Amino acid sequence: MNSNYNPDHSLVALVKCKDYNYPAVKQAVRQGLELIGFSDLFKAGEKIVLKPNLLAADPPEKCVTTHPSVFRAAAEILQETGVILSFGDSPAMSSTERAARKAGLLDVAEELGLARADFKNGQEALLPDGRQVTRFTLARGVMESDGLVSLPKFKTHALTTITGAIKNQFGCIPGTLKGEFHVKLPLPDSFAAMLVDLNRLIKPRLFIMDAIMAMDGNGPRRGRPFPMGVLLFSTDPVAMDATACRLIGLKPEAVTIIKLGELNGLGNFEAGKIDILGDFDARKDFIHSVRVSMPVTMPFKGKWLQNHLTPRPQIDPDLCLKCGVCIQMCPVKPPAVDWHNGKDMPPVHKYNHCIRCYCCQELCPEGAIKPYTPFIGRLLRKPQS
Ligand code: SF4
Ligand code: SF4
Structure with missing residues (x-):
């Protein structure tokens, strides 16, 4: 303790x-x-x-x-x-x-x-x-x-x-x-x-x-x-x-x-x-993490549920500089994001292998990766607390 x-x-x-x-x-x-x-x-x-x-x-x-x-x-x-x-x-x-x-x-x-x-x-x-x-x-x-x-x-x-x-x-x-x-x-x-x-x-x-x-x-x-x-x-x-x-x-x-x-x-x-x-007024204009509006409490054990409800890391091709940091930092072996389309194109996520740790999103130096909640997940989204 x-x-x-x-x-x-x-x-x-x-x-x-x-x-x-x-x-x-x-x-x-x-x-x-x-x-x-x-x-x-x-x-x-x-x-x-x-x-x-x-x-x-x-x-x-x-x-x-x-x-x-x-x-x-x-x-x-x-x-x-x-x-x-x-x-x-x-x-x-x-x-x-x-x-x-x-x-x-x-x-x-x-x-x-x-x-x-x-x-x-x-x-x-x-x-x-x-x-x-x-x-x-x-x-x-x-x-x-x-x-x-x-x-x-x-x-x-x-x-x-x-x-x-x-x-x-x-x-x-x-x-x-x-x-x-x-x-x-x-x-x-x-x-x-x-x-x-x-x-x-x-x-x-x-x-x-x-x-x-x-x-x-x-x-x-x-x-x-x-x-x-x-x-x-x-x-x-x-x-x-x-x-x-x-x-x-x-x-x-x-x-x-x-x-x-x-x-x-x-x-x-x-x-x-x-x-x-000490005193402080609560702020109402803070943009919360995507996790705040997750549809149901984790854990999701099934891949189908994970793929349809859990926010997935998604690359914005306009922001990606193709540096490869996301691939380097993915802890899954082999990485769940790779140069599927070659190094002249942004990396590609393999969502069936991705464990949703968000290390790639966390460390992308360009902010090109954002967690994106799939359609069913958005339908079931909780209101922000
Ligand atoms: S870390 Fe970000 S900028 Fe670098 S390749 Fe991955 S998505 Fe693109
Ligand atoms: S979320 Fe984690 S497991 Fe999925 S691609 Fe990014 S770093 Fe790899």
């Missing part, structure tokens, strides 16, 4: 911050951390890893990665407690160094003297009471630390509906081992249960969510940057994700990772169990 988890009560602090102007961000981060009483969470001399979202090598203005101002503010304030900080992530593609440089985090880390934690090599870690997974391979840098501070970016996600506090720890699994989980656990409910287990194993001490500029629509890489103007702080990832969902008018119980998070003892999502410090 998460050491920070109180089954009756969780605390989430919301602090408004309209842009990434550094002095304002630092003041907002300090205010949020003080509201949740962060200084009791750390002891001088402890080795703490900062885990930002470094999905891919994208610049800060694309709003894919945790912004360098948030990263810097968290690092500077945590360093005041006397902890020894390092940082790391295992991007879905490209090296940590390249992604961190492009995202503007490497310069900050070097300036503040943060070591690079080893997120390339893995070490086995057991979770005997895991509901879905009892054995993980975690980044050595995480295993060798005393604790982890998670710095998620709030975005839409085609498989998990949102990516925020809970999903951010998926990057603690090194390299291609992440893709293996998609193949082993192709059903969204199983994949979500694995993410909850992963968090119960890592037990991050603290979460600081960058939702100053979030991402809606076709996230998590090529959606629309969405100005929310808020930072969230908590020790409970379920309460944090649930609160972020309420801010965009989405019922937390509609998000499987959140629902399973409470069911499996990771945290609280019910409004009555979350004390919110």
Whole structure:
């Protein structure tokens, strides 16, 4: 069980911050951390890893990665407690160094003297009471630390509906081992249960969510940057994700990772169990993930049902630059998207082999792949919550 988890009560602090102007961000981060009483969470001399979202090598203005101002503010304030900080992530593609440089985090880390934690090599870690997974391979840098501070970016996600506090720890699994989980656990409910287990194993001490500029629509890489103007702080990832969902008018119980998070003892999502410090008006103009209006709850075990109801990744030939990233990143062997019509034409999906993990949609650098709900699925679509 998460050491920070109180089954009756969780605390989430919301602090408004309209842009990434550094002095304002630092003041907002300090205010949020003080509201949740962060200084009791750390002891001088402890080795703490900062885990930002470094999905891919994208610049800060694309709003894919945790912004360098948030990263810097968290690092500077945590360093005041006397902890020894390092940082790391295992991007879905490209090296940590390249992604961190492009995202503007490497310069900050070097300036503040943060070591690079080893997120390339893995070490086995057991979770005997895991509901879905009892054995993980975690980044050595995480295993060798005393604790982890998670710095998620709030975005839409085609498989998990949102990516925020809970999903951010998926990057603690090194390299291609992440893709293996998609193949082993192709059903969204199983994949979500694995993410909850992963968090119960890592037990991050603290979460600081960058939702100053979030991402809606076709996230998590090529959606629309969405100005929310808020930072969230908590020790409970379920309460944090649930609160972020309420801010965009989405019922937390509609998000499987959140629902399973409470069911499996990771945290609280019910409004009555979350004390919110700070105020914020819910936004009505956020474009939700396609998964929000899925016709019935997964899992779909039959291929016919999957092919006719589940959103399928679809390539827009006008946007495709024929780079082949989608083929390279497909975890299915052989890939469920290939050069069927030759390399002068956009790749082609083989929907009977596709497990709907959306890695191709997630990582297409041009935003040329979108989840498309088939006709029957559209007929049975749920109204947005
Ligand atoms: S990743 Fe995107 S741009 Fe590249 S080939 Fe695939 S669909 Fe086209
Ligand atoms: S084609 Fe795309 S959605 Fe289908 S299995 Fe491959 S990466 Fe996943």
